[in-house]
Amino acid sequence: MQNTDSLEQRSMIEAPSFDVIIVGAGFAGMYMLHLARELGLTATVLETAPGVGGTWFWNRYPGARCDVESMQYSYSFCEELQQEWHWSERYASQPEILKYANHVANRFDLLRDIRFNSRVESAIFHEGEDVWQVSTDGGEHYRAKWCVMATGCLSAAQRPNIPGLGTFKGEIYHTGNWPQEPVDLTGRKIGAIGTGSSGIQVVPELAKLAKHLYVFQRTPNFSIPARNQPMDSAYETEWKQSYAQRRTAARTMPAGIFTDIGTKSALAVSADDRLLEYERRWAAGGTGFTGAYSDLLKDEDANSTAAEFVRKKIREVVTDPAVATLLAPVDHPIGSKRICADTNYFSTFNRQNVTLVDLRSNPLQEVSENGLTAGSQFYELDTLVLATGFDAITGALSKIDIVGRQALTLKEKWRDGPNTYLGLMTSGFPNLFIVTGPGSPSVLTNVIVAIEDNVKWIADCLAHLKTRGAETIEATASAEEGWMEHVGQAAEGTLYTKAKSWYLGVNVPGKPAVFMPYVGGVPTYQKICEEVAADGYKGFVIEGRSESLSARQAVG
Numbered sequence: 001m002q003n004t005d006s007l008e009q010r011s012m013i014e015a016p017s018f019d020v021i022i023v024g025a026g027f028a029g030m031y032m033l034h035l036a037r038e039l040g041l042t043a044t045v046l047e048t049a050p051g052v053g054g055t056w057f058w059n060r061y062p063g064a065r066c067d068v069e070s071m072q073y074s075y076s077f078c079e080e081l082q083q084e085w086h087w088s089e090r091y092a093s094q095p096e097i098l099k100y101a102n103h104v105a106n107r108f109d110l111l112r113d114i115r116f117n118s119r120v121e122s123a124i125f126h127e128g129e130d131v132w133q134v135s136t137d138g139g140e141h142y143r144a145k146w147c148v149m150a151t152g153c154l155s156a157a158q159r160p161n162i163p164g165l166g167t168f169k170g171e172i173y174h175t176g177n178w179p180q181e182p183v184d185l186t187g188r189k190i191g192a193i194g195t196g197s198s199g200i201q202v203v204p205e206l207a208k209l210a211k212h213l214y215v216f217q218r219t220p221n222f223s224i225p226a227r228n229q230p231m232d233s234a235y236e237t238e239w240k241q242s243y244a245q246r247r248t249a250a251r252t253m254p255a256g257i258f259t260d261i262g263t264k265s266a267l268a269v270s271a272d273d274r275l276l277e278y279e280r281r282w283a284a285g286g287t288g289f290t291g292a293y294s295d296l297l298k299d300e301d302a303n304s305t306a307a308e309f310v311r312k313k314i315r316e317v318v319t320d321p322a323v324a325t326l327l328a329p330v331d332h333p334i335g336s337k338r339i340c341a342d343t344n345y346f347s348t349f350n351r352q353n354v355t356l357v358d359l360r361s362n363p364l365q366e367v368s369e370n371g372l373t374a375g376s377q378f379y380e381l382d383t384l385v386l387a388t389g390f391d392a393i394t395g396a397l398s399k400i401d402i403v404g405r406q407a408l409t410l411k412e413k414w415r416d417g418p419n420t421y422l423g424l425m426t427s428g429f430p431n432l433f434i435v436t437g438p439g440s441p442s443v444l445t446n447v448i449v450a451i452e453d454n455v456k457w458i459a460d461c462l463a464h465l466k467t468r469g470a471e472t473i474e475a476t477a478s479a480e481e482g483w484m485e486h487v488g489q490a491a492e493g494t495l496y497t498k499a500k501s502w503y504l505g506v507n508v509p510g511k512p513a514v515f516m517p518y519v520g521g522v523p524t525y526q527k528i529c530e531e532v533a534a535d536g537y538k539g540f541v542i543e544g545r546s547e548s549l550s551a552r553q554a555v556g
């Protein structure tokens with residue numbers, strides 16, 4: 001025991017030391033590394049995967065693609081980068097986005113400061129020294145003054161707890177952790193569980209390959225045709241001619257997406273006009289559909305006009321009326337769960353080799369060696385595809401043993417739900433920043449916009465701390481309390497809380513049901529973040545080492 005302790009202490013003292021440790025090499029971690037370097041800080045990135053790209057490294061399932069248009073779902077921080085890169089489709093596929101992430105890594109020479117195959121298991125704040133010690137599954141230790149969690153909102157794949165899953169003799173694939181080597185599903189009897197965004201993307205592709213595909217659905221979801229197509233060169237040119245202006249304009253829109261948003265109430269126009277508008281948006285395709293009217297996510301009556309329009313479309317596309325009824329969502333307002341964009345999802349259920357199994361009336365009982373039983377029916381399967389989503393927003397953080405002041409663990413602190421100030425920091429955990437953390441707009445936006453804005457704010461903050469020669473920055477408990485109250489109030493006035501969604505964490509057994517993202521929108525959030533910084537980082541305590549104790553006592 002003695003020996004282990006001293007070994008541990010020695011490796012801690014000898015641990016490589018940096019100004020900043022960044023956890024995660026997705027779009028957030030890569031940009032953070034780039035900006036840390038520009039500040040002249042020493043930085044390293046620790047990443048579980050053997051490559052960059054985050055989401056786009058892990059989600060290699062057939063059909064995976066973005067649902068924010070690629071001209072927007074990309075970095076905006078470098079004009080040359082956005083001019084030189086060419087997207088081949090309106091919505092890029094996973095391989096192309098991963099290629100882009102690698103292009104960025106090479107272009108900005110990021111790889112030399114990223115340690116791959118390094119899963120962070122713990123991050124412990126050493127109070128006396130004001131240093132974070134970060135340890136990986138490989139037994140390596142690193143030290144840094146600042147630690148940035150760029151671990152992603154949708155990076156902790158959620159495996160369902162189905163009795164007997166471990167006994168299945170066929171292959172099991174999770175969409176969020178798809179194998180890196182090619183998977184041949186041709187001629188297989190496939191069971192797909194889950195009909196959220198990933199399920200809706202993967203099902204049409206599986207159907208093309210499978211001998212038979214059984215889609216096991218608990219909750220139907222709203223989806224709008226993506227109308228994906230090869231990139232129109234005139235459209236690309238139009239964007240590139242005014243890229244910077246369009247990126248700026250996007251940041252004035254609630255979701256950080258440059259699009260046309262209706263300013264009228266859905267109830268203030270005639271039924272005929274509404275129909276025309278919904279048809280126009282349906283034909284244009286994409287998730288901008290819910291931007292048709294200003295109150296679609298606020299007023300249930302307004303919302304039901306859009307929901308009913310989509311349900312009618314589903315009934316038109318799906319030839320079997322009983323199947324159409326099962327596919328048409330009735331238990332939540334449209335947009336209150338992440339709205340999906342699909343390619344031939346609903347028409348896939350017209351294929352002879354596809355069967356929809358409704359788990360509400362035929363509950364999933366067990367998986368056995370050769371298949372799955374739902375209701376009283378046994379389905380023989382070769383392959384199971386789990387499109388069961390993520391332990392969203394807090395999942396990746398909760399898998400790390402994060403220990404702050406006075407041995408407080410983040411798990412303990414967030415036992416009843418996550419508390420942050422601006423989604424960026426949490427009190428009791430000095431110098432620990434979170435990118436797109438709970439309490440920030442994150443998954444309600446074009447996430448790359450949310451990432452860029454958070455990362456830039458953190459970098460500006462680090463520059464400020466460096467200039468001041470500060471040792472620590474920490475959110476005050478009262479600022480955090482005020483922010484969480486504001487986050488809760490913002491959600492209350494909307495329909496987001498009317499759905500049992502992963503925004504609330506209810507897809508994860510035992511997770512407290514708290515609405516996690518900030519619904520106030522990108523412009524409001526960004527304005528608040530900027531004001532906080534301009535006001536000398538109001539709501540944060542910034543300390544030099546000698547001041548630290550007295551200042552903390554003063555704050556209480």
Ligand SMILES: Cc1cc2nc3c(=O)[nH]c(=O)nc-3n(C[C@H](O)[C@H](O)[C@H](O)COP(=O)(O)OP(=O)(O)OC[C@H]3O[C@@H](n4cnc5c(N)ncnc54)[C@H](O)[C@@H]3O)c2cc1C
Nearest residue numbers: 024026027028048054055066067068120151152155446447
């Ligand atoms: C299928 C899919 C489609 C999506 N489409 C869109 C879209 O169209 N538009 C949009 O705005 N958003 C979309 N998203 C959300 C997407 O997650 C974000 O857009 C963005 O890619 C997140 O980047 P990130 O760097 O914050 O996180 P991630 O890309 O998730 O990267 C986090 C990285 O951290 C690593 N990591 C986590 N924990 C640890 C640890 N303990 N130690 C070391 N490394 C760790 C992970 O391995 C991962 O590589 C989609 C998500 C999915 C799953």
